[in-house]
Amino acid sequence: MNGALMMSRRTLLWGAFLAVHVLVAWLGWVLPGGAMGDVVLVYRPWSAAALQGEGIVGITEAWVYPQLALVPMLLAQALAVPFAALGPDGAYLVGWALLVTVGDALGFAALLGDGRTRRRRRAAWFWTAALLLLGPVALYRIDAITVPMAVIGGLWLAQRPWAGAALLTLGAWVKIWPGALVLAALAAGRSVRVVLLVAASVTVVAAAALMSLGAGDNLLGFVFEQGQRGLQIEAVAATPFLWLAAAGQAAIEYDFDILTYQIVAPGASVVAAMLTPVMVAAVAGVLVIGLVRSGQGVAWQRLLPPLSMAFVTALIVTNKVGSPQFETWLIAPVILWLVFDRARARVACALVLIVCALTFAIYPLTYSGLLGAQLLPVALVTARNALLVALLVHSTQVLLRSPLPAR
Numbered sequence: 001m002n003g004a005l006m007m008s009r010r011t012l013l014w015g016a017f018l019a020v021h022v023l024v025a026w027l028g029w030v031l032p033g034g035a036m037g038d039v040v041l042v043y044r045p046w047s048a049a050a051l052q053g054e055g056i057v058g059i060t061e062a063w064v065y066p067q068l069a070l071v072p073m074l075l076a077q078a079l080a081v082p083f084a085a086l087g088p089d090g091a092y093l094v095g096w097a098l099l100v101t102v103g104d105a106l107g108f109a110a111l112l113g114d115g116r117t118r119r120r121r122r123a124a125w126f127w128t129a130a131l132l133l134l135g136p137v138a139l140y141r142i143d144a145i146t147v148p149m150a151v152i153g154g155l156w157l158a159q160r161p162w163a164g165a166a167l168l169t170l171g172a173w174v175k176i177w178p179g180a181l182v183l184a185a186l187a188a189g190r191s192v193r194v195v196l197l198v199a200a201s202v203t204v205v206a207a208a209a210l211m212s213l214g215a216g217d218n219l220l221g222f223v224f225e226q227g228q229r230g231l232q233i234e235a236v237a238a239t240p241f242l243w244l245a246a247a248g249q250a251a252i253e254y255d256f257d258i259l260t261y262q263i264v265a266p267g268a269s270v271v272a273a274m275l276t277p278v279m280v281a282a283v284a285g286v287l288v289i290g291l292v293r294s295g296q297g298v299a300w301q302r303l304l305p306p307l308s309m310a311f312v313t314a315l316i317v318t319n320k321v322g323s324p325q326f327e328t329w330l331i332a333p334v335i336l337w338l339v340f341d342r343a344r345a346r347v348a349c350a351l352v353l354i355v356c357a358l359t360f361a362i363y364p365l366t367y368s369g370l371l372g373a374q375l376l377p378v379a380l381v382t383a384r385n386a387l388l389v390a391l392l393v394h395s396t397q398v399l400l401r402s403p404l405p406a407r
Helices: 002-030 038-052 067-111 116-136 143-159 161-172 179-188 191-213 221-227 237-246 268-295 300-318 325-339 347-364 369-370 374-399
Strands: 251-255 260-264
Touching: 002 067, 002 116, 002 237, 038 067, 067 116, 067 143, 067 191, 116 191, 116 325, 143 161, 143 179, 143 300, 143 325, 161 179, 161 191, 179 268, 179 300, 237 260, 237 268, 237 374, 251 374, 260 268, 268 300, 268 374, 300 325, 300 347, 300 374, 347 369, 347 374, 369 374
Parallel strands: none
Antiparallel strands: 251 260
């Protein structure tokens, strides 16, 4: 009886997870606002150019992403072949959705296992709900590729720290943020020598391979390209300027080089320039707290989830960019929290689900209104950004209050 019940629960979870992927993928086609724009406007041309020998982003020219981000874009080209009748864009969108779904399924299998553990089932339900609430941007962005990598890598830190560190470091070469989980593992004291050695080795091998392909000065182009950005309208620091724009005292303009909408107002460029050192200081502050608490003897299982969340939210809150896909970064830390320290995960879980719902309401549902600085979308962005700050504060408080082991 128990075995049959476990099987039915596991089947229900898998059915819900896959159904949500189908629904969210379909919503990308029917909702306004161009939620799939990045996939067809930049991912497909970048990968097509590489296949046609017209230049390889990150190798022959500087790129905004780490070089391994091109790999899933090329894989989507292969998956698109059977759907050629849909046209180049349609076929590539289907290929991309399939690629993300397969990756998520691998992560979901690693998380759920045989479905016998309640905390893992709850984490699986959270992941399903977060995808549904976040909407199409949860699938149709390069960040979606790194979510299952972060989930699997974070879980592997428990029993296979070398494998977890390797996968997380590879994820950071697709989109930088999974590196925050590597930093969290180091600060939490989880197999420090192993994690550090593996992360350094993977980085050296990746860099050497890219240099052999001719990356040259473009090896770290993604770092310098990000530095050229202005203050994007959805960034946390842009919130006051959005209200100025709503009052007619600031402007929202499109940057054709970076392909984002940015704030144009007195002081906006100064704020954008200040955010990078602020980010460094915020990450350093979280790192110090983690090292101190680890040195005091707090178990790594209790430190890793709030450290991961604090690092990730610090990267979002202090970022001059506020892209809606950043909210996918919050999924993995909550999953780790639910698995490793469920009793202290409730607040973070609730906050992230609300943040996902607000982000969906902003993009794509009211995004056109946001570009016109209308009051409703500006209020939605303000609420979402306030919750991101609250999430950073909460995760930091949990770090400071994590109990020491009983003597």
